[in-house]
Amino acid sequence: MRNVPAITAEGLNHWFGTGEARKQAVFDVNLEIERGSLTILMGPSGSGKTTVLTLLGCLRDVQEGSVELLDTELNGAPEPLLVATRRRLGFIFQAHNLHESLSAEQNVLMGLQVHGKGDAHKQLEASRHVLGLVGLGDRMNYLPANLSGGQKQRVAVARALVSNPEVVFADEPTAALDKESGMTVVQMLKALGKTRGTTTVMVTHDNRILDMADRIIVLEEGRIVSDTRK
Numbered sequence: 001m002r003n004v005p006a007i008t009a010e011g012l013n014h015w016f017g018t019g020e021a022r023k024q025a026v027f028d029v030n031l032e033i034e035r036g037s038l039t040i041l042m043g044p045s046g047s048g049k050t051t052v053l054t055l056l057g058c059l060r061d062v063q064e065g066s067v068e069l070l071d072t073e074l075n076g077a078p079e080p081l082l083v084a085t086r087r088r089l090g091f092i093f094q095a096h097n098l099h100e101s102l103s104a105e106q107n108v109l110m111g112l113q114v115h116g117k118g119d120a121h122k123q124l125e126a127s128r129h130v131l132g133l134v135g136l137g138d139r140m141n142y143l144p145a146n147l148s149g150g151q152k153q154r155v156a157v158a159r160a161l162v163s164n165p166e167v168v169f170a171d172e173p174t175a176a177l178d179k180e181s182g183m184t185v186v187q188m189l190k191a192l193g194k195t196r197g198t199t200t201v202m203v204t205h206d207n208r209i210l211d212m213a214d215r216i217i218v219l220e221e222g223r224i225v226s227d228t229r230k
């Protein structure tokens with residue numbers, strides 16, 4: 001299965017707005033993303049990075065063209081199939097959306113409970129393990145209000161990874177992190193690619209992590225203008 005791409009997009013176009021305000025944001029995007037790879041999407045503000053990421057990641061309806069994600073065609077897919085596909089994914093966004101009334105550990109645990117994976121004891125063990133990996137072993141019982149921006153972001157990373165997703169979609173995951181924590185997060189994603197075949201697609205402006213990518217795709221005005229593999 002390793003040589004079947006995790007994601008294939010063909011003739012992908014996307015518009016926002018209606019009537020006179022209708023504006024095309026994505027133009028004829030075609031790409032294949034290999035399983036286990038770490039791909040970075042770059043480009044100026046407004047170039048369509050987040051729109052492409054959310055189209056590939058099953059978070060936005062495909063209007064025109066094809067997106068095949070983990071062997072599922074997303075264009076026209078019924079909602080239950082989209083829901084089942086999303087369960088195989090991990091999402092890390094800049095707005096980390098942690099539950100303020102839950103501790104770090106409970107927030108991560110939720111990432112497993114929505115999947116119903118494993119018994120309660122195993123779920124707790126897995127949550128603690130992944131919090132340890134992101135360097136928050138000593139903050140598991142803290143509420144988000146008592147964590148720094150970078151620590152909250154690491155909780156969000158732990159929550160996205162605890163269910164062993166097949167593909168991780170990340171939008172500026174290192175923006176709130178200092179250099180070292182940012183590198184740690186990207187190294188973790190890269191290591192998961194090697195050990196478990198986890199595929200990562202990441203939007204970033206962070207030049208510090210470019211060296212770690214297997215591939216860098218640059219968008220300008222909704223089009224792919226360069227696509228470099230290492």
Ligand SMILES: Nc1ncnc2c1ncn2[C@@H]1O[C@H](COP(=O)(O)OP(=O)(O)OP(=O)(O)O)[C@@H](O)[C@H]1O
Binds near residue numbers: 017025043044048050
């Ligand atoms: N919900 C929306 N409604 C209308 N236009 C939108 C919407 N979301 C994005 N756009 C427009 O689509 C284009 C691409 O936006 P997108 O957010 O994908 O760019 P981006 O490269 O991710 O930008 P940034 O780096 O600033 O996050 C922009 O012109 C933007 O104004």
